Amino acid sequence: MNSVLANIDQIRQSYSTHTTSQHKASLGQYFTPTEIAVFMASLFELKDKERYKILDAGAGIGCLSSALLQRIQDTYPHSSFDVTAVELDKQLITTLQHNLEMFKPAKLEACNENFIDFAYQSLLEKRQSYDLIILNPPYKKINAKSKERLLLGKLGIEVVNLYAAFVALSLELLADQGELVVILPRSFCNGTYFRPFREFILERSAIKTIHTFESRQDVFQDESILQENIIMHLQKGSTQDSDVCISHSTNSSFKNLKKESYPFSKIVYPADKDKFIHIPTTAQSDTQLNQLFSSNLEELGLQVSTGPVVDFRVKEELCFDLPKDQHVPLFYPSHFDGISSLVWINPQHKKPNALRLNEQTMKMVYQAGDYCIVRRFSPKEQKHRIVAHFLDQSLLTDYSYFAFENHLNVFHIKKAGLNSEIALGLTIYLNSNIVDQYFRQFSGHTQINVGDLKKLPYPNIEQLKILGLWANEYKQIQQDQIDQKVMELVQNV
Ligand SMILES: C[S@@+](CC[C@H](N)C(=O)[O-])C[C@H]1O[C@@H](n2cnc3c(N)ncnc32)[C@H](O)[C@@H]1O
CATH class of the missing domain: 3.40.50.150 (Vaccinia Virus protein VP39)
Structure with missing residues (x-):
């Protein structure tokens, strides 16, 4: 110098x-x-x-x-x-x-x-x-x-x-x-x-x-x-x-x-x-995702929204213990672990577990169903920016509605769940390395916004179903298996 x-x-x-x-x-x-x-x-x-x-x-x-x-x-x-x-x-x-x-x-x-x-x-x-x-x-x-x-x-x-x-x-x-x-x-x-x-x-x-x-x-x-x-x-x-x-x-x-x-x-x-x-x-x-997959959410008939429950605004309606009548499960990021394990109720987390339904909160809840959830903030130890979870309704059959807290993004169809294979397939796709790399090309944030998820290219319905059916066979799926399966889809495009 x-x-x-x-x-x-x-x-x-x-x-x-x-x-x-x-x-x-x-x-x-x-x-x-x-x-x-x-x-x-x-x-x-x-x-x-x-x-x-x-x-x-x-x-x-x-x-x-x-x-x-x-x-x-x-x-x-x-x-x-x-x-x-x-x-x-x-x-x-x-x-x-x-x-x-x-x-x-x-x-x-x-x-x-x-x-x-x-x-x-x-x-x-x-x-x-x-x-x-x-x-x-x-x-x-x-x-x-x-x-x-x-x-x-x-x-x-x-x-x-x-x-x-x-x-x-x-x-x-x-x-x-x-x-x-x-x-x-x-x-x-x-x-x-x-x-x-x-x-x-x-x-x-x-x-x-x-x-x-x-x-x-x-x-x-x-x-x-x-x-x-x-x-x-x-x-x-x-x-x-x-x-x-x-x-x-x-x-x-x-x-x-x-x-x-x-x-x-x-x-x-x-x-x-x-x-x-x-x-x-x-x-x-070599791996321009948008040349490999070209569906958008509208074509798939899906919507994605930020979890509507901002907890401090509905303090009175929150419940920490086992939900009583008139309460529905309220999901936070800490209720999800891995691709499809649900930890609800989570005894370790200090957040509420349920939301009481009333006139105000009724507008915030979604019909119970199978959903693909994406964390808005990826945990520090996570290599991926996008961390997606599959919410499997069959694990929680007693409820007609689900509530999602504001630190989650939810894929839904007019506030109702998705076909089960599609929700799981979407979760698998979003957790793949190729999606993560693509996301990093346009976002420097660790935060994942709904706008970013709308921008991603997606596989078509058939491909999502293939991914979902495949994932259904496994109790636990490793990252390299996900990446290989998603690339297989690409080779069959
Ligand atoms: C990020 S620093 C960069 C300084 C210098 N260009 C450098 O690269 O080392 C931004 C500079 O803009 C000055 N600054 C902040 N607001 C300003 C303004 N409205 N008009 C002019 N300078 C401003 C700050 O005092 C600071 O020195």
Whole structure:
């Protein structure tokens, strides 16, 4: 590492140690380690330009822009650059200015401003556009009544998080064919909240590269940040006709960097109106689930919903002991163990076991039946993100209704159960490795939402029945048996 960058990295580490976590959290202030900054700077496809206009939005002490300036100096020593670095925290400005001056920019503006105001004014006054923008934006929710939200609304930008606002505004400030490299949480790649943001990006730019890290902890390890981050390289105004480079490294040393190119249609599926961004990993290049199975829940006549019982809202109606008259079984994740073992009543768990039926709770219950259940949060020790269970009604024949707590997702048909083989087949399918790998391509969350389950491709009814009938023969099924059986289905497609 070059000595100027090494010095900046030391300042970063010292700042991180000596700054209170409250201050850091209040400003989303987690600076980028130099090895990541250098990698990000390496993604720009620099053209030999006489003078570059560069922007670092939410610049901190300039970790990112300094890596970019170093890269330009090394690649095109005769080029000069104008640098604008915008930072809200007044106490960082002197260090920021000092760090960037080391690279002798032709013009340097270290602006102590809110980037939203800065961008709004710049766009209003059509002040200037930038050739290269690099950023690690703050990750914070934007209050619905805030001034930021108002300004963004005026610009037609519909976002719920500061990081998305920073990227959207930066794209607006970018010159045609200009390049932007950002490190940001992966959470925007799926989910309906972020759909307008994904559309915004995809309408204005082409995705050149997406980089993912295997370890969640490693990226901002000094700061104990557990967000799953990705790095994205965009080019404004380009049509998405070239492939997208998906790169991957175990950690931030980038020593074992793996790259693969994918047609854009494998990243954002052409027919997907939600524009989910899929990030295939190298191992999965052959196993695109959506090419193997193509049914959706609607075609299967199935629905999936989050368990409607939020326990603290119906405290009075909960029952811990053996259910009395007027009570129905209330299922929590801890009532399920393995594919089809039901631990009800669970003496070890501290949760209620039943719900009393009355006018209010009647609306929350489902008819007793066979169901496929998916945990909304996978247990820490679980290798799979998706953990599905089969709820076998024959184990609980005394009840006409079942209640599902909010930490479960339930597959049902208009609040009634599924055909038994289909429910079991679906459970088997959802527990397969191939589904888990596919899920990880579009979700960085450990949380499984109904929206994600709706997005999955499914086998057809016949295939689900085959899986269910097969699983019925076993008391216990191993993971490799599941994977083999699901692949057998594929071979027979
Ligand atoms: C995640 S840190 C990244 C800093 C730097 N870009 C880096 O990569 O090391 C985000 C920075 O944005 C600054 N920030 C937070 N809100 C801001 C705002 N509204 N306008 C400008 N800067 C802001 C924080 O003080 C912090 O320095």
